[in-house]
Amino acid sequence: MMTIDRLLEGLKQRDPRAIGRAITLVENGDESAQAILSALDEDLISQATILGITGPPGAGKSTLTNCIISELRQRKERIGIIAVDPSSPISGGAILGDRIRMMQHATDQDVVMRSMATRGRLGGLCATAGAAVRIMASCGCSTIIIETVGVGQSEMDIIRLADITLLVLAPGLGDDIQAMKAGLLEVADLMVVNKADCKGADILAMDLETVTRKGSDTPAQVSMTVATEGKGITELLSRIATIDSEHRDSGERERRRSGAHDQEVLDWCLEIMRPKLLAKITKKRLSLLGDPRLKAKEILKEK
Amino acid sequence: MPKDPKFTEWEENELAKSLNRFPERKAKFTNHGGEEIPRLSTPPSLDETYLDSQGFPGRYPYTRGVQPTMYRGRLWTMRQYAGFSTAAESNKRYRYLLEQGTTGLSVAFDLPTQIGYDSDDPMSIGEVGKVGVAIDSLADMETLFDQIPLGKVSTSMTINSPAAILLAMYVAVGEKQGVSPENIKGTIQNDILKEYVARGTYIFPPKPSLRLITNIFQWCGQKTPAFNTISISGYHIREAGSTAAQEVAFTLANGCTYVQTALDAGLELEVFARRLAFFFNASSDLLEEVAKFRAARRLWARLMKERFGAKNKASLMLRFHTQTAGNTLAAQQIDNNIVRVTIQALAAVLGGTQSLHTNSKDEAHSLPTEESVRTALRTQQILAHESGVADTIDPLAGSYYIESLTDKIERDALALIDKIEESGGVVKCIEEGFIQRQIENAAYQYQMEIERGERIIVGMNKFQIQEDKKPPLLRVAPEVENTQVAMLAELKNNRNNDQVTSLLTKLEIASQGSENLMPYIYDCVKEYATLGEICNVLRKVFGEYKDRG
Amino acid sequence: MGSTQKYRVLIGKPGLDGHDRGAKFIARALRDAGFEVVYTGIRRSPEEIAAAAVQEDVDAVGLSSLSGAHMRLFPAVVEALGKAGAPDIPVLGGGVIPEEDIVALKAAGIVEIFTPGTPIDTIISAYQNACKTKPSG
Numbered sequence: 001m002m003t004i005d006r007l008l009e010g011l012k013q014r015d016p017r018a019i020g021r022a023i024t025l026v027e028n029g030d031e032s033a034q035a036i037l038s039a040l041d042e043d044l045i046s047q048a049t050i051l052g053i054t055g056p057p058g059a060g061k062s063t064l065t066n067c068i069i070s071e072l073r074q075r076k077e078r079i080g081i082i083a084v085d086p087s088s089p090i091s092g093g094a095i096l097g098d099r100i101r102m103m104q105h106a107t108d109q110d111v112v113m114r115s116m117a118t119r120g121r122l123g124g125l126c127a128t129a130g131a132a133v134r135i136m137a138s139c140g141c142s143t144i145i146i147e148t149v150g151v152g153q154s155e156m157d158i159i160r161l162a163d164i165t166l167l168v169l170a171p172g173l174g175d176d177i178q179a180m181k182a183g184l185l186e187v188a189d190l191m192v193v194n195k196a197d198c199k200g201a202d203i204l205a206m207d208l209e210t211v212t213r214k215g216s217d218t219p220a221q222v223s224m225t226v227a228t229e230g231k232g233i234t235e236l237l238s239r240i241a242t243i244d245s246e247h248r249d250s251g252e253r254e255r256r257r258s259g260a261h262d263q264e265v266l267d268w269c270l271e272i273m274r275p276k277l278l279a280k281i282t283k284k285r286l287s288l289l290g291d292p293r294l295k296a297k298e299i300l301k302e303k
Numbered sequence: 304m305p306k307d308p309k310f311t312e313w314e315e316n317e318l319a320k321s322l323n324r325f326p327e328r329k330a331k332f333t334n335h336g337g338e339e340i341p342r343l344s345t346p347p348s349l350d351e352t353y354l355d356s357q358g359f360p361g362r363y364p365y366t367r368g369v370q371p372t373m374y375r376g377r378l379w380t381m382r383q384y385a386g387f388s389t390a391a392e393s394n395k396r397y398r399y400l401l402e403q404g405t406t407g408l409s410v411a412f413d414l415p416t417q418i419g420y421d422s423d424d425p426m427s428i429g430e431v432g433k434v435g436v437a438i439d440s441l442a443d444m445e446t447l448f449d450q451i452p453l454g455k456v457s458t459s460m461t462i463n464s465p466a467a468i469l470l471a472m473y474v475a476v477g478e479k480q481g482v483s484p485e486n487i488k489g490t491i492q493n494d495i496l497k498e499y500v501a502r503g504t505y506i507f508p509p510k511p512s513l514r515l516i517t518n519i520f521q522w523c524g525q526k527t528p529a530f531n532t533i534s535i536s537g538y539h540i541r542e543a544g545s546t547a548a549q550e551v552a553f554t555l556a557n558g559c560t561y562v563q564t565a566l567d568a569g570l571e572l573e574v575f576a577r578r579l580a581f582f583f584n585a586s587s588d589l590l591e592e593v594a595k596f597r598a599a600r601r602l603w604a605r606l607m608k609e610r611f612g613a614k615n616k617a618s619l620m621l622r623f624h625t626q627t628a629g630n631t632l633a634a635q636q637i638d639n640n641i642v643r644v645t646i647q648a649l650a651a652v653l654g655g656t657q658s659l660h661t662n663s664k665d666e667a668h669s670l671p672t673e674e675s676v677r678t679a680l681r682t683q684q685i686l687a688h689e690s691g692v693a694d695t696i697d698p699l700a701g702s703y704y705i706e707s708l709t710d711k712i713e714r715d716a717l718a719l720i721d722k723i724e725e726s727g728g729v730v731k732c733i734e735e736g737f738i739q740r741q742i743e744n745a746a747y748q749y750q751m752e753i754e755r756g757e758r759i760i761v762g763m764n765k766f767q768i769q770e771d772k773k774p775p776l777l778r779v780a781p782e783v784e785n786t787q788v789a790m791l792a793e794l795k796n797n798r799n800n801d802q803v804t805s806l807l808t809k810l811e812i813a814s815q816g817s818e819n820l821m822p823y824i825y826d827c828v829k830e831y832a833t834l835g836e837i838c839n840v841l842r843k844v845f846g847e848y849k850d851r852g
Numbered sequence: 853m854g855s856t857q858k859y860r861v862l863i864g865k866p867g868l869d870g871h872d873r874g875a876k877f878i879a880r881a882l883r884d885a886g887f888e889v890v891y892t893g894i895r896r897s898p899e900e901i902a903a904a905a906v907q908e909d910v911d912a913v914g915l916s917s918l919s920g921a922h923m924r925l926f927p928a929v930v931e932a933l934g935k936a937g938a939p940d941i942p943v944l945g946g947g948v949i950p951e952e953d954i955v956a957l958k959a960a961g962i963v964e965i966f967t968p969g970t971p972i973d974t975i976i977s978a979y980q981n982a983c984k985t986k987p988s989g
Binding site: 058063097100101103104172198228 | 508727734735849850851852
């Protein structure tokens, strides 16, 4: 059993056990989580770069993430990774299968990885992932990668936690750009065509280049990679660094973080209020007649 | 009744040629009452449908068998997979099996050997000699075949990623015995594609692995023409949980990939294709298995002819080894496993296998004891000599069920093969996980049927008993690891280390190019470079493949 | 256990054995029973398994071995977990394991051993019990 103080001390020491335990406490909504989250190193959090990696299944995100980790480790960076996988809507369980592609880093103490399931939470997942990001940042991770499959709304929301978002696609996945969730294409700072050695890669890249980021004149940048062979990674990281630098200079980074922070606080409000409200509603034994929205307004008026 | 002229034509051609080469085992095959057992039963008159789909043994499309006389000419090879602990211990078991009547050897290697690690490698801890024999160098290989004449005995080696090295060692042992490489007979499994989806003893990624395989095809074509260069395997795919049709589909798709790769490397089809062999599973559904084997033969012949333009019989014939299904062996009431193995072996024989391994009853617990191995062997001998099924060819042909099931399995397998082709080929499908998912889903479904009691496994989810008696088990002593490590140290002291280093460097340079690596490997092996040393050179150049879940 | 709390389990295969059918089946069955399963695949060292288990803060670790190396590898995972600061994470194992080894394995700290033919419900219950007994916090 770890006391809060021991945990906080452990986080300072970058003890993997403490980090793992802290994230669990936050994920489970444990009360001690509060104490932990209040004591984190705010400076480190504000300095860390958070990279979001998303895309359809089969694009090679995990393999790409693995390459990025390897390269950043060569530069002696301490890295955090949060890999999000969907929970089964039927059983509530999940197979967290991203880590397997990154096991070469398992015993590297400077690679802090955590697999998370969506657990059917809406905003709740973002709140938890946000807290995990803060924990990782405050124990010294200078780059934190959030890897998620961009299909559901909750996975989409995760991306707003990121300073810079990569959308990873691959040719031949059967995903028409038109069919892609419009939100994804707009949110991405950088597009990556992985499996660039396969047929259709160039065409996919050209199609992507015509997509512009919402509210900007510059077309989205497309990087080509072959993650299974480690090709294109250096160039990709270089592009990321450029974008990061531009965002810091222009104030875009601050702006996004501010917006994300507000959203996160809202998510926590909802997380905290949800069980209380549900209890209230259930207690009322509402009849099926009448407009639900009106009933909601009534309930919210109550103290 | 007068014979159909087509029948007579077959008798006068393929059959006659075969009988000229060697006669049948008996002058006359008779039953208990002295009546003659017919060689081949057919409908009284043979129409196009019959000729196209079933035909004759030894004639395209080989549905009814690859040889005109099948077991009447020669029984299948009784080849019991064996090996454990040290080469000296395994050698004893091989000589025992040969005394007891096996007609071919089959070598099981331990996991470190299969994955290219020497016994003193940290990755090998706890694994040395456990699932097979530990071979670190040519010295171990010499011990393994001590007093076993390689000119007389054919040996099958279940080795994949480092197959080139073990093959080189085997040929070198033969040469030391005075047997010329041309007379070396046997098989290496050498089937890397199935490793990625079902067995897991891969080392290098697909591309360089395929290069090594084509190097072997080429080298053997010139140096060891009597040696089977590959045993394209469905056994493990089935063990991993696939259906019968998937077993056929993925195996033959892998086969087509090897053929295409060899052709792309400039090898001549009719030279290498004759030395391709296959390896299938014999599971418990007797009738489905028989249909499966017949479907596989027919489909392969058709694929080779239609997709690759093969013309020689030898290129069109699917010759295969079979092993009874390991995943059906129960840990409870193990004597029941003898019954299971008998049914499965019967399926293989009725299905026309060229060689057969029967599992022992205690293998859900550990490696088999001498006694249980003997029972497994006797099972084959009883089938061969007492059951009568070896005295007539393809006896289940013509059964409405068997023929329609043969057709169905062929159809389903071909549809899957086409789908793989459309999706970019086997290697792509492996990278995408398509094949793995197909197998996993089939495995999951099967297992859930058992869990729900919809599929009964006798003694396991029905007809259970309380068992107190513990079966005697074979244990591999942990000292084996120490013995091997000590021998390795001594080997490195006694060999010419400068020569070894120089040859390994030559190998490294050659691996970076596109030459055939077999001669380089052969040279390394003869100077007692270890398996691990050679594989580490190749790892450096080719990289390593990692599990992707 | 709160509604958003889940049991987390790591499933992996230490050593060189590559037969993952059983491990994959258990992973999937646990998922269907509501567990979150971190599947780490084949050819893992005890150290890798322990490091991953600690990072993921799992409630139990499940191992599989069909190559006879369990006597060496399973206790090595228990030891590695101890060294990584998580001696409280229970370890369960399955595979081709003779009865007589089970006593020794349990003495070495493995909580449960499943031999071939164990019904999946038994296995899931065992994992649920193991996860419950792990002290949290």
